[in-house]
Structures are given as structure tokens and as C-alpha cells.
Amino acid sequence: MATIYIDHKAYEVTPGKNVLETCLTLGFDLPYFCWHPAMGSVGACRQCAIKLFKDEDDTKGRLVMSCMETVKDNMYLSVEDPAARAFRAQVIEWLMTNHPHDCAVCDEGGSCHLQDMTVMTGHNYRRFQFPKRSYKNQYLGPFINHEMNRCIQCYRCVRFYKDYAGGKDLDVFAAHNHVYFGRAEDGILESEFSGNLAEVCPTGVFTDKSLKAHYTRKWDMTMAPSICQHCSLGCNVIAGERYGELRQITNRYNGAVNGYFICDRGRFGYEFVNNINRIQQPLVRAQIPDAADKDSLYRQLAKILTKDTTIGIASPRASLEANFALRQLVGKENFYQGVSEAEAQLMRNILLTLNSGHVHSPSLKETETADAVFILGEDLTNSAPMLALAVRQAIRKAPFEKAAEISIPTWHDAALRELAQEEKGALFIAYPTKTKLDELADKPLHLSPDEIARLGYTVAAQLNTNVPAPEGLSKHSLKLAKQIAGILKKAKNPLIICGTSLFNEAIISAATNIALALSGKEKKANLSFVIPECNSMGLAMMDAPSLAHAMEVLENGDVDTVVVLENDLYRRGGKGEIDLLFNHCRNLVVLDHLHNETSNKASILIPVATFAEADGTIVNNEGRAQRFFQVFSPKNENFRESWRWLDEFRQFQNGICPEELKAPENLLAEMAHLMPQFKGADTVAPDADFRISGQKIPREPHRYSGRTAMLANINVSEPKPPEDHDSALSFTMEGYKGMPPAPLIPFFWAPGWNSGQSVNKYQAEVGGSLRGGDPGNRLFPEISVAELSYRNHIPSPFIPSPGEWLMLPLSHIFGSEELSIYSPGINERCPKPYIAINRKDAKDLNTAENDIVQLQIQDQLYFLPVRIMEELPQGLAGIPYQIPGLTGISWPAKGTLTKGNT
Amino acid sequence: MLSTDEIRRIDHEIALVPVRKAASIEALKIVQHHRGWISDESLQAIAAHLGMSAEELDSVATFYNLIFRKPVGRNIILLCDSISCYVMGYEQIYAHLQALLHIKFGETTPDDRFTLLPNPCLGSCDHAPVLMINQDTYRNLTNEKLQEILKEYK
């Protein structure tokens, strides 16, 4: 520790950090713009000036930029020094000379770092009397709005977009006071992380276009801590509502998971909540009219939810609470995972490893510290975008290690980049097509799924001779495997990444072998699994049979009623087999929030709450259980949590008059009791009866406005705000005003810090963990608890078979996920259906780019335009995975191609 | 599309630096030398050749004074407007140029013969006022001399 003196007071601080972050950690209100805790310092804005004195006796001192000074022992500093204060106010005055002062019509107003800093420095009188410069704005696509006149040239946008996230199409142009931040020409921002510009920009240059469509100021939102529902990583988000509509998703800092950023699918994928296609009320389709009230619904359900002849089909996108409530309703024996046998088997393989404790499944934060990465069979940017961003940091930062030798501190962004230049950490990617991360890879290896597995097995065998090795490998592949093995072995912190995307179990086995071979007694190797959906892990951990088994019992005719929970089964298997499944059941009860092919088949359809209207717990790919909280109480009282419906069904099934379930944590406690693997999932957040000074945590900022007026068109008397019996959060602005426990932070705000930058105040150390620890509990053992032997299901070499194509499910960040596609912006970015084949294969088929070919998969026929992918191995045909029009396929799949009519 | 000659010259510059991108300024100079200015199409072609995005290269191109991202005339007049030439009366020279060519700084004559640009110090302060036309520097300018000088450029 170092002792520093700020305005004559001594503080014990960590040496080596920069003075700005240290001051912020200590609670000083020191203004800044260009510095960002995740991106480091560059010294451009000059806003964070303070006085540095030579020693105790120096009274004059000199101005320094606190972001560029390293904390050393016996440092004498002053934040309050008049010259420093005057300079900070002056910097704001300069920045404001050209700022349009259009706060009233600016989307950033009320959560604007520039506003906050302006107030903080005390600048309030305009002396600049000349015309302001003005710029033309650009069209940047459906996600981000551009208003260059507001720019204060802090360079954060390009530093995030280019340097941090690897984007190519945003940059700074021109020089002196004409610098312009944008694209070369109007057009959609290509980066999958563009939405972060809205949070990285300290003012309103880059703002959330989806919010603009139903704009609400931050202070007028009802907000709750939530978890992203759109992939398996479980990024923490804040969801905001007004007038019964979900209006915005922003990043919720979690030091171990997503840090400061989220991907565009996560940020903009929320609009399904507001979709017109929501199921509005219970429907009993045998009845006329089919709309049912609660009583008639229960009467109907009581008849068919008979024990022993009802099965439940659970969902990887439903919470633990919902899935468990279903299990309790139908009984353990009648409870099925709502996923294909293939997917269930992949997950079993993964769980076998994770339950053994032999490898370490790293958090996203830990991923950033890997110094060599081998990715097998995943296109991370599309299947787990934030993991791709984390890997990018690992590869980018690996060469920074040598910076310490010449005393460049880790926060000195510009100097680190100048030193490292084009150097990168080691990255190997084996995937059938090009991926965005290929540009960082030592060797992008475009292989068929089985060949990826064979390469993986070979690498493992190079690391440990006990590992079974494939036979008949080419010299070239062997050399490559040796090279990869050599680099992984040398690395201090190697990371292997694989996943379920290609539906190839051998890849997972091979990757597991590599990680096991790398793991020593001292240190376990890192192995990350990318899995399909937000609660795939939680569902798999419930260890239930797959849909295939449900099918069997249905075929046997022992079942009358099938309850499907939040699951469109047409995304789980071939259309024919799912049709057949539904034909076998007499009563089909579906609980979901959006109409879909499955809900269309329901005899009884029950509307349920989305993540924004429900509390729930889900388990992410690393095994971290995390709680999301209801954001608002929906106007439609039918939008009830699945677990609440299901729990009530259980009660009347047992002959009890249903009583509203209080506190979902009771369900979790029961679950952890019955299934010890979930121990910890029940304690990820304080219970519903948690209070601070007898108060709940308000979901609304204290400046929330219009409460007395917003419903005056219905009734001039202000209605009683809805009560929340399920959590320690309240749906009002009243309640505890201080800092809530980390899992219960509904929004970031601190006095003087209205923007999201107020997160500084919530962290134990700026850029580190939230006070009290980052939320979420990891459920898998950290120490070896079971034997785990090397896998040995080595596939044979892949040989294309004439006439039969191995179908490749190609993930697309915008399109492959079920719910986000309902957002208009995401829909716009979704690719049109296509079929990707190798040029040679195309020639053999006598087709060229954009020619239509006829694809037969199982019983389905598709007509798709050809997209030639040079790198794709022969015998493989890729189609976008699960985009609209390409569902109803049982994966893995083979297909036949014929030239169609153009 | 870049010409074979342009590519050859750019590749020569690439060979001298440890990373392709580092030849960006040289590449811009080469193409501007051949074409007079850098159009959006030229920019994209150079960027592609260097493995950069158009944004990345334009960020560099627009930073510097003498990469022209708009069409210019056949002859570029760079009139020094810095301090020694200010003292020695560049403003009169500028006024005279405007009268002769009917263009201001930043403009091109309708016949594309001249583009007139202001330029910081040309390093001939002991012979101010100074201007450059294309590769040639003219010192100790007077209005009379100017007329004669311009005749040389068609």
C-alpha cells in the first residue's frame, strides 16, 4: 500500500493505479471525460487536472492530469486547489463553446455525463460570443442515432469502437477544431457492440435509437436489475419501463461478468416485450368464445391436469423457478427438458466435465486475462458475442506484459498500444467458415466439425500421451496440432473454448481432453462452453430426459395432457416430428408470452410474463446463477409469471384453493433442497423480506415525475402503486435512498452523478467489483470432486458423401435467437435466408452466387439463394440457424441439394 | 482500381515498413501524384490494398493538409500566409491573385487551370512573400512578377 496526501489528508491506497481512479475510489468528485475504467487513460480531454506537489513543503505545485499520474508513496496532491478548480472549470467552458445546449431535446439529458461534469465544475456563464461550428449527421443504422454537433471530442467512441471492440467503420476525421467522428459515409455501423457507443459517449452524440422511438428520461423510468435473455452468457442489464412499455436496456455493471459493456442483441433485443403478438389472455380453444377468465380456466385445467397422465415440457429460456414449478406440478417422472436429444446429450457431456471440478470455467472477466486461446467449433461473435469481446481483450492485451519492463502502467492505454503495435496474443480458431475473430487469429482453420474434433483430439494427445489420438492424420495437421499444443503448454493462462453450436459432441469431448491435458495439480486450465440459451445450463442441471423421451411416452398413449412451458417446440426438432408429438396429445397446455407455432396448437393457452414482468433465476454458461427482477407490474393482469400460474395449478391439483405464492425464493429453496446441485441458486439475492432501515429499494429515481398525472385520463385520483410481494424492490420512488446490495441495484445514480458513470460510486474500487461483491453464485465445484477420464469417441475423417450434405447451422447474432428478432432493428439486421457452399461444390451443382437451389432436410423443402464461401470445406452446406423461415429442422441434419428453378 | 504502376510503387513503400498500414501516407501520395486528388473510389482501392478500412485510411488522409479529397485544378497555387509573409505583404499578393483568377482560397478556376490554397510557412522567410505552384517555389513576390509566373502554367 502507498500513503498519499490529498488536500492534507492521508489515504492508504494501492500503488501503481492512476491518480484519477484512485481519487474516484476514495469518493472525490473529480470530473473526467476521455478516461474510461475499461479503456484506460490517454490524457486527451484535460478535464481531471489536479495539483501535484513535490513534497510536503511545496506550496506552489504544478497542474497534472490525474489520469496520467501513477500513484506513488508519499504523493502530495490537491483536488481543491484554486488553480486546479479554475482550470477544470475552464476546460468545461471550452468544451461548451460549441456544444449546442440542446439538453431539453437531447436524449442524453438527465443521464448526461457532460451535464454532470458541467455542474460539478461550476461553469455556468457563457463568454464565447462567436457562432458555433456545426456538422452534418450520419445515418448509422437502426440502433444508433448520430448528432455530431453535441460532440466534445473526447475520442472515447473511436477508442471503444476501434481499439477495444475491433470495429473498422467508425473513425475520427480531419484535424484541429473540425474533428468529426463517424463513418466514411452514411451506413449501418457494422460492429456487434455499437450500442455501447450510447453509454461510452459522455453526451448525446451517439444515442439509443430504439429508446428514441418511445423516449423517456432516465429519471422517469421504472427500472430493475435484470439479466439478458438472449444468449447463454448472462450479461447483467438494467431494464427500464414507462407507461407499461419496456423502453430501454442498458448495461448493469458486474465486475465478473459483462463489466461495462453488452452486445447489440442484448441491448436492442427487448422489444418482444411490447410486441403486438403477445398472448393477451387465457384461451380455452374448445370454448366459444375461447377467451377464458381465471375461474373457467381453472375449471378446465382441473379436469385435465390429472396426475400420472400429464407430462411437462420445460424450457431453456424459462427461469429455474418456472421450470421447477412445472416439475413440481407434473412430478419428477413426468418432467422433460424441452430440447432435442442431441442438445440434451451435448449438455450432459458438458455437465459431466463441469460437475467434476477438473477444469475451470472462467468468467468473462477471467477470459480477458488468457494469454493463449483455442476456439473449437464456435463463431463467438454470433453465438456468444460478449465472449468474443472478452477474447479480443485477451489477445489484444497479451503483448502488454512487456510494458512493465519499461515501466508503462497497465492503465496507460495509448502508450501500451504504441508499444504493442500489431503484436497479439496467441489465438487459434477452428470453425468451418470465416469468423470475425479470424483477423486476430494466428491461424484460422476452416474445417468440418468432425475434423475440428480430430484436430482437438490430436492437440490433446500432443499435450499428454495418455490421450487417445486419431489415426490417419496428415503431416500438416500433425504439425499444426504440435504448434497449437506447444503454445498452449507455454501459456500461463491458456483458455479452450468450445460449444454446442455445431451439434457435434466430439468437438466438446476433444476440447475437454485438451483442457484436462493442460490442467496440472497446481492450476486448472480454463474451459469455456458456449451453450444455446439463457438458461440452458439451469435446465440441463435439472437432469431430465429430452423431448425424444417425451415423444416415446406420448406414442405409448399413456399421456393425456402435455404442459409446454415457454417453449416453441418447432425450434427443437423437425416439423414432422413435432407435428406428430402434438397429434399424440389430447390436451396441450401452453404457457408462453408470444404467439408462435406451438401456441397455435394449444388447446389451452396461458399468457405469461416476460423477463421484464417476472422475477427469476437463470444459470449462465459458466455455471453462475443470477437473479433478474420484475421491472414493472403489467397493465394486463394476465401477464403473470409462469411459476405463479404453475404453482397455483399444483395447489388446486392437490385440492387446495390456490393462494398467491409469495416470494419466489421459497420455490428456489425447495428446489435446492430437492436438487442439491442448485444449492447457491437460492441465495443469489436478498430475500423478499429484506429491508434497509425498514425500507424497500425503490425501482424509480427520486425525481420520477408524473405519477399523479399519468393515469388521470382514467381516474383523477392517483391509484395506489402496485406492491411487490416477491422481492425487496418497490414499484415506487419511495424507499431507501442509499446504496442497495449489489444484486438489487435497479439503476446507477449518485448525488451529482446522474449518468451511468455513477457506477464508480457503487464499486469497491473503480473498475473492480461492486461493493459487497459482484452478484451471482457459481454452482459448479471449484475443486476436483469426481474422477474424469479422457474422452475417446474420435470421429472418422470427414469424407463428403456425394448427394448428401452435412448441414451447418450458422449462428447469426441478429436472427438466430428466438425473442430478439421481434425488435424491428434486429429484424432489419437479420440476414435473408441463404445456403452457403464451397465454390467447387457450387460448380459441381452447376450453380453460381445467388442462384436458387432446392434444399431438402428431413421432410422439409427450402428454396435458397447460393452464397459461395471459398473457405468452407467441401461437402458442407451452411444455412442461417433458426432465422425466421428456417426453423422446424432437427439438428444435426443432413440435406440434399438440387439446382432449383430461378 | 489502382494502376499497375501505382501498385508497384505502393508495394515498394510497403516493403520498407514493418506493417502494411504504415505505408498509408506514401500510398496516398503516390495515388495523388498520379490522379491529382484522392476520390472516394481511390481511397477505397488504396485502403483495400493496405488491408485497412476506408474509415481508417480516410482518418489519416483528412488529417493532413496536402491530401486532396476533392478535385483540384491542374496547377496548385500554395500561397504562404504565415508571419514573415504577412509582414512582407502576402495579403496584397492574395488580392492580386483574386483579381487575376477570380477565385478565393479553396477555389478552383472554372477552366480547372488553378486551385488556390493558403499554406503555412514555406521556409523561405528571408525572401517573403513566397508561393509555390506545383513543385516550384517563387520568392520575393511582387504583383508584376505574379502575372509572368502564372503564364508558365497552362
Add this chain to the structure above:
Amino acid sequence: MERPLTQHINFNRSSLNLKDYRSVGGYQAVEKALTTMAPQDITKMVQEADLKGRGGAGFSTGTKWSFVPMNTVGQTKYLIANADEMEPGTFKDRMLLEGNPHQLIEGMIVAAYAIQANISYVFLRWAYKKAAWLIKHAIDEAYAAGYLGKNILGSGYDLEMHLHTGIGRYMCGEETALLNALEGKRATPRTKPPFPQVSGLFGKPTIVNNVETLCNIPHIVNHGADWFKDLSPGSDAGTKIYGISGRVNKPGLWELPMGTTIRELLEEHAGGMKKGVSFRAVLPGGASTDFLVEEHLDVKMDYKSISAAGSRLGTGTMIVLDDQTCPVGFIHNLEHFFAQESCGWCTPCREGLPWTEKILLSIENGEGRMEDLELLEMHTKHLGPGNTFCALAPGAMEPLQSGLKYFRADFEKHIKEKKCPWR
């Protein structure tokens, strides 16, 4: 009086080619250094000679070199000649480049050897077309004669040399911005530390020296540190190329001992003021130095003396302000230049300089207000060294702050009369 740098420069005949240069003792320093001296000995000698950087900052050249890590076998290092002369009113390096290019190349070879760099660049200003041709030709000659390339003079030492011409930006003269320009990037400056000596061009140890500085090196190596110190009677060693522009009778450049007085330069060498105009002030070292006035005419042009008088030696090339030139217009011209040449990286420079320029123009146009003078003073106070990212804006404030001091009455007259008294 010895004039080592310019003794062989004669613009009445063509510039020295390799043969000419060798005939007057050229490349003897390379022979001596590479075959008889250890790299560190050269650095030590230059340090002892007390050669200070002639680009404007005046830092000890040998000391700068001594920060380059020397225990690194096989590491790439770079030596760069900063020939991006663009300080308004400065034209001294042009003479050295056009008059005797081999002198620079020789200095670069010795300097590169001293830091054991194997790649060197001449970063030349685009406008110096003649110099570009001459240097290119001279580099080719040096390669052909074995002074560049592999195993120079059988010493086992290799050095490549390339010419890079810029595309216009004053910032490129700042050594770290120059590195970015050489890397094909925007020429914004870098922070120091880390200094280029440890992380410079392409992240490798790099020395950037001014042309005049490097041209001194062969003479120091040939004649020794003491000889160099004895060239000047004053506190600073060596000679200096001084220059004067403005309304004087004989504007030009002269190599003279360090510490020659302003009066000697103005009256003897530049032949005094032109007929009909009289002296008001001078910027002693280029556009980014403080004005000195009549009372300072006997100040010696060396680092210390000029500093004591309230200005900087800078590049040593003076611009004279006469009584027929409006000081407000003069300073506006300077601030216009600096505002245009700001790279746009840091706030004070990017936003502050255009503000001062606009105020100065409005005063010059008769639209100024008395409170504008306070705003100008505010800028001179806040755009000081350390407050901005690099030295551009602090330099820009030097003529403004001293101008406000010496010509306050002229500013006020503009404001009161609502016009420029000179127009």
C-alpha cells in the same frame, strides 16, 4: 571565426556531392567513429560537448541518446532526422539540407551508430522539393560508397536510411507526432513518458534529432568536445545558425557563435531596418516565442540569456515586427496558424486557440470589447505547459502573452477607435 556547419555551403554553386564533400574532409567522422570508437564513447563525447538540441527545446543531445537501452543485442532501434521544418519564420534547416546534404547523412550515421540503430529516416518537409531531390541523391551516393548498408567500412555495423516526405502538418515537427506520421497514422502527439528512447517508432527505441543538431555531430567527433565548447565565448557550446526575416535590409541566415547579441544580428548581419520603418519588437526564435523589444537588443542569443529576458532561443530564427505593421494583426496571423495546426487531440488547444484567433480578428476588425482582453489573458494563463497535451498551445501563447504586455495600448486603441489604426 569558425563556421563548421556552413563553411562549405555556397549557394552560388551547386550543393556538395559526395566527391566534393569528401574532398573537404567529409565522412572522416564516420570512419573515426565506426572503426575506432565504442558507441557509448560517442554519446559521452557529445554529452561532454554540451550540444543542445537545435530544434527549439534545447535538451542535451548526448543525454537524450544515453536513455536508449544499449544492452539489447538484435533489437530494432531507429534514428530519425527531424527535417520537418515548419515553424513560421524558420528556414535554417533548409539551408543545411540544400547546401550540404552529406553533412546531415554523416551526422546521422554517427548518431545511429552511437545508439546502435540499424534503420534511419530523414523526415523531410514536403515543401522542400529541392532538398528532397538532393538528399535522395546523397543517400544513394552514400550507399554506393559503402557509408550506408551492410557492414559499413568493414566495421560490422549495418545501417539503412530512407527519406520520408510529409504531407503537411506543423504537428509533425513534434517528435512523437512525427513518429505517428512515420507509422502512417494521424500525427497526434504521444505522451511522455514513455519516451521515444524506450518506446518510439513502431514501439522500438528511437532517437529523433533536429537537422542542425545532427549536422554538428561529425564536427564534434572530428575535433572533440573541447573544440566544440570553445566555438562560443558564452555559456552555450558551439555555433548557431541565426536568421532574420521581416522588414530588414538583408534578411537571411548566418552561422555565428552561440550568444551573439540580437543587436549584432539585426544591425550588422541583417543590415538594420528598411528605410522608412523602425524596429518595434522581435520574436527571437520563431513564431512560438515571446516578443522581445528595444530594451532587449543587447541580449545574447543563447538559451540562458534569452530565457532571462523572458523569451526562448527556440530555433534562433527571428521575425521582426516593425512600426508599420499592426501588432494585433501580427499576433492574429500567428494564432490563426496555431489554431489551424492544432491536431484536435486535447481540449485546451483544440477549443482555446480558435477562440483567441476569433477574438483577435474581431479586435483587428474593430469589433473588440475591453473584456476580450481578459479572455485573451485567461487563455495565456490556462494554455501553459503541462495543461495541454503537447507544447503547441503553450508555444502559441508566448507571443500572445508578451504581445498583450508590450502592445496593450495598441489593443486598446483598436477597441476604442473600433478600427485598426494601421488600415
